[in-house]
Structures are given as C-alpha cells and as structure tokens.
Amino acid sequence: xxxxxxxxxxxxxxxxxxxxxxxxxxxxxxxxxxxxxxxxxxxxxxxxxxxxxxxxxxxxxxxxxxxxxxxxxxxxxxxxxxxxxxxxx
Amino acid sequence: xxxxxxxxxxxxxxxxxxxxxxxxxxxxxxxxxxxxxxxxxxxxxxxxxxxxxxxxxxxxxxxxxxxxxxxxxxxxxxxxxxxxxxxxxxxxxxxxxxxxxxxxxxxxxxxxxxxxxxxxxxxxxxxxxxxxxxxxxxxxxxxxxxxxxxxxxxxxxxxxxxxxxxxxxxxxxxxxxxxxxxxxxxxxxxxxxxxxxxxxxxxxxxxxxxxxxxxxxxxxxxxxxxxxxxxxxxxxxxxxxxxxxxxxxxxxxxxxxxxxxxxxxxxxxxxxxxxxxxxxxxxxxxxxxxxxxxxxxxxxxxxxx
Ligand code: SF4
Ligand code: SF4
Numbered sequence: 001x002x003x004x005x006x007x008x009x010x011x012x013x014x015x016x017x018x019x020x021x022x023x024x025x026x027x028x029x030x031x032x033x034x035x036x037x038x039x040x041x042x043x044x045x046x047x048x049x050x051x052x053x054x055x056x057x058x059x060x061x062x063x064x065x066x067x068x069x070x071x072x073x074x075x076x077x078x079x080x081x082x083x084x085x086x087x088x089x
Numbered sequence: 090x091x092x093x094x095x096x097x098x099x100x101x102x103x104x105x106x107x108x109x110x111x112x113x114x115x116x117x118x119x120x121x122x123x124x125x126x127x128x129x130x131x132x133x134x135x136x137x138x139x140x141x142x143x144x145x146x147x148x149x150x151x152x153x154x155x156x157x158x159x160x161x162x163x164x165x166x167x168x169x170x171x172x173x174x175x176x177x178x179x180x181x182x183x184x185x186x187x188x189x190x191x192x193x194x195x196x197x198x199x200x201x202x203x204x205x206x207x208x209x210x211x212x213x214x215x216x217x218x219x220x221x222x223x224x225x226x227x228x229x230x231x232x233x234x235x236x237x238x239x240x241x242x243x244x245x246x247x248x249x250x251x252x253x254x255x256x257x258x259x260x261x262x263x264x265x266x267x268x269x270x271x272x273x274x275x276x277x278x279x280x281x282x283x284x285x286x287x288x289x290x291x292x293x294x295x296x297x298x299x300x301x302x303x304x305x306x307x308x309x310x311x312x313x314x315x316x317x318x319x320x321x322x323x324x325x326x327x328x329x330x331x332x333x334x335x336x337x338x339x340x341x342x343x344x345x346x347x348x349x350x351x352x353x354x355x356x357x358x359x360x361x362x363x364x365x366x367x368x369x370x371x372x373x374x375x376x377x378x379x380x381x382x383x384x385x386x387x388x389x390x391x392x393x394x
Contacts (some may be wrong), residue, residue, distance in 0.1 A: 019335045023350035052090045056225070056343050059351070061298040061335035082225045086094075 005039045005077055007070045008032060014064035014074065020057055028054035031064035031074050038081035047085060055082040090343075096153065097342055098226050105233055109215035110138060112149050114180045116213075118187060122194035123210040130209035132248040133241075134198060134278070137217040137256040140190035143371035145180045146220075147379070150342050152178070190371075193390045197252055200282040200394065208250060215240055219255040222263060223339055231267035234259070238268045248274040250281065252390075254299035254306075254370050262303070279309050279369075284393035287317040292365040292392070294321050295355070295373055296333040310369050310389055317393055322362040334358060338372035352380035360384050367392055 014031035015021045021030030028037060028050050037054040041047065058078045065074050101111045110116055119138035126134075182190065201208060215237050222230040241249070251257040261275040294314070300306040307330050314321050326332050337351030356377055359366050365385045368374045378386050 017332060017334075019337060019351045019354065020340070020347055022354060023337075023347055029347070047091075049090060052094075053344075056090065056094055057340050057347055059298070059335045059337065059339045060223075061339075062302040063298075063331065063334065066302070066331035079225070083227055086091075086225055087228070 001077055001080055002039060002042055004072055005035050005042075007072055008035050009070055011069065013067045013069065017063040017067055019059060019061060019063065029057055031068075034058055034078050035072070035074060038077045041081040041085050042077075047088075052085065055085060058082075094224065094343060098221070098224060098229065100149070100153075101221050101224070102226075102229050102233075105216065105218065105221070109213075109237075110142075111216055111218075111220045112142065112145050112180055113178065114142075114145060118182060118190075119214070120210075120212045121187070122191040122198075123212055126198060126210045128209055129211060129244055129246075130207070131245060132206075132208045132250065133214075133246050134201065134208045134210055134252070135214060135217075135249045135256065136194055136252055137214065137219070139219075139253040139256055140193055140371045141182055141187065142216070142220075143375045144182050144186045146341055146372075147345065147375065148180050150345055152180070189391075193388050194252065196390050196394055197278050197282070200284060200390075201250065201278060203285075204281055204283045206250075206281050211244065211246075217256045217259050219259045220342075222259055223255070224342070227267075230263075234264050234267050238264060238271065238273070241273060246273065248276065251275060251277050253372075254297040254304060255372065258299045258303055277304075277306065277309070279306065279313060279389070282313070282393075284313060284317050287314070287319045287393050289319060289365050289367075289387065289392055291320040291322065291363060292367045292387075293323075293359050293363040294328060294367050294369075295336065295359055295377060296328065296330075297368075297370040297373055298333075298335050300369055301330050301333055306369075310367075313389070313393055314367070319367075319392065321367070324362055327358045327362060336368075336370075336373040336376040338370075338376040341372075341376060348376060349380060352376045356380045356384060 018030045027033035034054050037051045060075050104111050118141045218230050218233040257277055265271040334355045337348035341348040367389055369389045374388055
C-alpha cells in the first residue's frame with residue numbers, strides 16, 4: 001500500500017473534487033493530505049489529532065479516485081490506515 | 090477525537106448486541122411498515138431499518154454532545170461511557186419521520202408485488218451493521234455480520250431485496266469478505282420494479298456515491314424515472330458519474346459540522362438545476378434536508394409508484 005501511495009504526484013487534481021476539502025479547505029481533510037497521513041500510519045509513525053481527524057472524516061465517496069491521473073486506490077489506502085490506527089489503540 | 094469515535098463504537102456495538110439495532114430505540118419502529126405482508130420465504134424484502142434509522146443518527150449525536158462529549162476531544166473522556174449515557178432513554182423518530190419511512194417501504198413493497206415479484210418480510214430483521222463498518226471498526230463488524238448471515242440462513246433465505254445503498258453495499262461486497270461460504274443473492278428493489286406513474290414532472294437527481302461509483306446503478310434509477318416521464322436535469326459537473334458530490338452523511342456522526350458544510354455546498358449546486366431533488370438513499374435525504382431551504386427533497390420511492 002505504501003508503494004501505491006508513493007505514486008502520488010501531488011498534482012492536487014483530487015482536491016478540486018473532494019467534498020470535505022472544499023468544505024473546510026484544510027490539506028489534511030483532502031485526498032492528497034489523507035494519503036500522506038495514511039502513509040505515516042502504515043509506516044508505523046506516531047498518531048496525532050490531525051491524523052485521526054484526517055482519516056476519520058473521509059466520506060469514501062471516491063470522487064478523488066475518478067480524477068487521479070495516477071489511478072491511486074485512495075479510499076483503500078485511507079480505509080486500511082484507519083483500520084490500523086483504530087486497532088493500535 | 091479518537092475518544093469520540095470510540096464512544097460511538099461502544100454505543101453501536103452495545104446496542105447491536107442487545108437489540109440487533111445500532112442505537113437505543115424501540116425496535117417496533119422497524120416493522121410497522123411490514124404489517125399484513127407475508128412472513129419469511131426464500132426471497133425477502135430487507136429494509137435493515139435504514140429509513141427509520143437515518144433521522145436517529147443526528148439525534149444520537151445531539152444527546153452525546155449534550156452529556157458533554159465533544160468531537161474536538163475536550164471532554165471526550167465522558168463519552169467513553171458512550172453506551173451508558175443513554176440510560177433507559179430511547180431515541181424516537183418524529184411521527185412525520187416514521188410515517189414517511191413506513192410509506193416509502195410500503196410503496197416499494199407494492200411496486201414489487203405489481204411487478205410480479207414474490208417475497209416475504211422478516212418482522213424481527215436485524216440491522217446490517219453498515220454503520221459499524223463505515224465507522225471503521227471492521228473486526229466488530231465482521232463478527233456481527235456472521236451473526237446476521239446465520240439469522241438469514243436459519244430462516245431459509247436465499248435472496249435478499251435491498252432498499253438502500255448502504256445495506257446493499259455491505260451485503261454484496263463486504264459480507265463475502267468476512268463470512269465463509271457466503272451465498273446470499275443480493276438485488277436492489279430498483280432492479281425489479283416497473284413503476285407506472287410519478288408524482289413530479291421535473292427534478293434533479295442527487296446520486297448516492299455507493300450506487301453511482303461502487304454498485305453501478307447510476308443509470309438504473311435514471312431509467313426508472315425515464316420510464317414514467319420524469320425529466321431529470323443533468324449537468325456533468327453536478328450530476329455526472331464522476332463529479333456528483335457526496336451529501337456529507339457518512340461523517341454525520343463523526344464531524345457533524347463538516348457534514349453540514351458539505352451538505353450546504355451540495356444543496357447549492359443542486360438548487361441551480363431544479364427546485365426538486367430526488368434522492369436514492371435515506372442518509373442523503375436526511376443530510377441534504379437539513380441544509381435545504383426552499384428546496385423540495387423526495388426519495389425515489391416517494392416519486393415513482
Ligand atoms: S490526484 Fe492522485 S496523484 Fe494527484 S495529488 Fe491526488 S492522489 Fe496524488
Ligand atoms: S473519498 Fe475521501 S478523500 Fe476522496 S474525495 Fe471523497 S472525501 Fe475526499
């Protein structure tokens with residue numbers, strides 16, 4: 001999954017269509033931010049308020065995946081990381 | 090925030106264990122619509138109580154916040170008592186909400202019968218567990234899903250007709266991952282009905298993310314509307330398969346403030362196309378309704394019959 005995340009080109013196309021990013025305009029509440037939060041969790045990194053907020057607020061609506069030029073399975077990455085995060089505590 | 094989410098998880102797990110319903114509520118609200126319909130059989134119409142449950146989610150969050158739980162984590166420790174804070178208190182839909190939910194389900198049942206589909210109902214049907222899965226507690230979900238599956242099997246059910254995208258998605262796509270030898274056939278009522286009339290002439294469709302982007306039903310409800318002459322206004326950036334925005338509902342229990350903001354933006358987009366919005370999911374209906382001023386929002390099963 002980490003190698004999947006690392007294909008992100010940080011182009012930001014996904015942010016344009018993400019409902020939560022458009023609602024709050026904070027990077028960790030948009031797909032490319034969430035991917036980096038997911039990466040940190042999957043890599044065993046420490047959690048913070050922002051990590052939880054980022055992963056817990058994804059709507060799993062998949063709007064981002066349909067515009068991602070790298071065809072990253074964004075929702076799978078977020079869901080996997082979230083599962084890991086909750087299982088850890 | 091993690092405390093808050095755990096409080097929600099405790100609340101849901103505790104209630105599922107006791108009642109096979111995710112929130113503290115009187116289960117009779119789930120079966121009123123089914124009175125007079127034949128019980129059981131190989132093929133069942135399964136509501137998963139979603140239409141009655143949807144308006145209760147916001148009410149549960151309200152109660153938790155009132156007792157001092159906070160999604161910001163400030164006094165979230167209190168919410169760790171999640172399941173207990175309700176005491177004997179039961180959540181109830183308003184009379185209007187309950188009537189509406191019953192009406193939608195009855196209409197679906199009538200449309201199915203008229204289309205020649207034979208089915209039964211299960212008056213004590215368990216909730217599907219979707220909320221638990223969506224909150225991210227997959228292990229809890231998995232053990233509960235196995236229980237629900239056993240329930241269906243013990244009653245000889247082979248085919249389940251769903252009425253909403255959340256139930257349909259977990260049954261068709263998630264249960265098989267966790268339930269060994271899962272072999273229930275899952276169909277949507279929309280695949281089966283043949284409506285003959287409609288209550289509106291023109292509207293904009295608000296897609297369910299699950300139907301449009303996970304379950305390949307984007308064209309199915311549009312075709313149903315076509316068949317009864319309802320004009321659905323389309324704009325690729327508002328109602329296109331890729332661009333149709335989410336209602337915000339899936340995070341209603343986690344961050345109601347963000348969910349509300351998402352709904353406001355969505356309502357603004359939809360209102361540019363029509364003053365009547367058709368939803369195909371009870372969660373979308375509730376979340377958009379709260380943000381809609383001057384907009385008429387109707388469920389598909391309130392429009393076609
Ligand atoms: S669209 Fe894809 S590649 Fe571009 S920033 Fe988003 S996730 Fe990364
Ligand atoms: S799936 Fe999550 S990250 Fe992607 S657009 Fe929807 S809310 Fe944003």
